[in-house]
Amino acid sequence: MKLTTLLTSAAMALGLAAGAMAADKTKVGFVFVGPVGDGGWTYEHNQGRLAVEEAHGDKVETVYVENVAEGPDAERVMTQMALEGADLIFTTSFGYMDPTINVAKKFPNVRFEHATGYKTAPNVSTYSARFYEGRAVQGTIAGHMTKSNIVGYIGSFPIPEVVRGINSAYIHAKKVNPDVEFKIIWAFTWFDPAKEADAAKVLIEQGADVILQHTDSTAPQAAAQTAGNVITFGQASDMSEYGPSPRVSSIIDDWAPYYIARTQAVMDGSWESAMTWDGIGAGMVGIGEISDAVPADVKDAALAMKASLADGSYHAFTGPINKQDGSAWLADGETADDGTLAGMNFFVEGIEGDIPQ
Incomplete structure (x- = not known):
């Protein structure tokens, strides 16, 4: 009986420790308009996601959904990511602008980054490149x-x-x-x-x-x-x-440096809403x-x-x-x-x- 109790207590302790470790991770979501294998736009955004994993290691967890149509379906996907504990969500197509703003209002503690748009909020930034x-x-x-x-x-x-x-x-x-x-x-x-x-x-x-x-x-x-x-x-x-x-x-x-930096900002508490538009000089356009x-x-x-x-x-x-x-x-x-x-x-x-x- 005592052995069983000890084993149960140990298992619970391990479970709590694992849960604490998971909670310490910053969860970063990506919403993609095309497939990650498109060879173009979404491929490069996904390369940025992989760069976040490489740069931040076990301090982050990234998730993504590909082939998300612009409109109501995007709002559904963003909402689900937020409900599942995302701390930061990158929405990577112009047509995600209003869905991003709508979902951000419902989740004020989640940070959102919208690509190529122009609408911001206290928890929404925009970013684009001078293509x-x-x-x-x-x-x-x-x-x-x-x-x-x-x-x-x-x-x-x-x-x-x-x-x-x-x-x-x-x-x-x-x-x-x-x-x-x-x-x-x-x-x-x-x-x-x-x-x-x-x-x-x-x-x-x-x-x-x-x-x-x-x-x-x-x-x-x-x-x-x-x-x-x-x-x-x-x-x-x-x-x-x-x-x-x-x-x-x-x-x-080249989205990788931006994604790495913005994830770090969420991790260290320095994230603020901003509008970023960089070009060849900054390396965002190659x-x-x-x-x-x-x-x-x-x-x-x-x-x-x-x-x-x-x-x-x-x-x-x-x-x-x-x-x-x-x-x-x-x-x-x-x-x-x-x-x-x-x-x-x-x-x-x-x-x-x-x-x-």
Whole structure:
């Protein structure tokens, strides 16, 4: 009887100790709009999650849910994470903005970090990268390398982030090639390989020999590879498996340092609501290796553009720039302010077509 009591007491003690150890861990949740194996946007966010585990070891526990649709389903997933003890939740797509705010109100002791949005709360921060800086580099390469003078662009959704990217790529392609023309197809999805492949094929049929994308799969790379004589750029991740051609470079989103730092802030009690928007200089936007399919002089021009953006000596939106309707936007030498960029809802002069409403 005494032995049984002792064993029971020991088991209870071990259970309590294990529970205390688990309670000491900081639980970090991630809500992903696509699959972790998409090769692009969600893949890089998941790399950031893995970096949190590596950096903080047994002090953290991470959980994630992938393929979460923007809207009510996202709110359900976030709520469940909070109920299951998450201390910090990263919501990694623009369309999660309102669901994040809604759930945060219900769980004031949980910290939320929303990617690419603009709404904050005492327990909600936002973070994004200046992807448009990477588009300036891509546009420089595209303008030099197109032979047909037609650049195809696969847009995801007509939100400011995507519009900024199109404008930046066009401005910088036009600077090096006054004859360049952009053709834009809106896919109205972040991740749908079939739709993305179809969009790439249509653009190629329309004469595009350069394809840029703001969608997350590698399907446009594969379509270009099949077509031949078409170059592409990796989106969000390096997509280097398609190098040296058609993929000639890429924009790489490096979320790891931010995720590690924000998790540490929750752990040490220093977390505060903030708005972060970093670019090439801070390392949040990386430029993937420029392949040997790009001529040396074009590569040099692209790297010079990257360096000037990184050190702040050049801004991707520097006037003179007019809006699509011909009205003046930026005077010679004037640079765009962050407020205008954050809400950008217009094309620059020279881009044809309307932004869908």
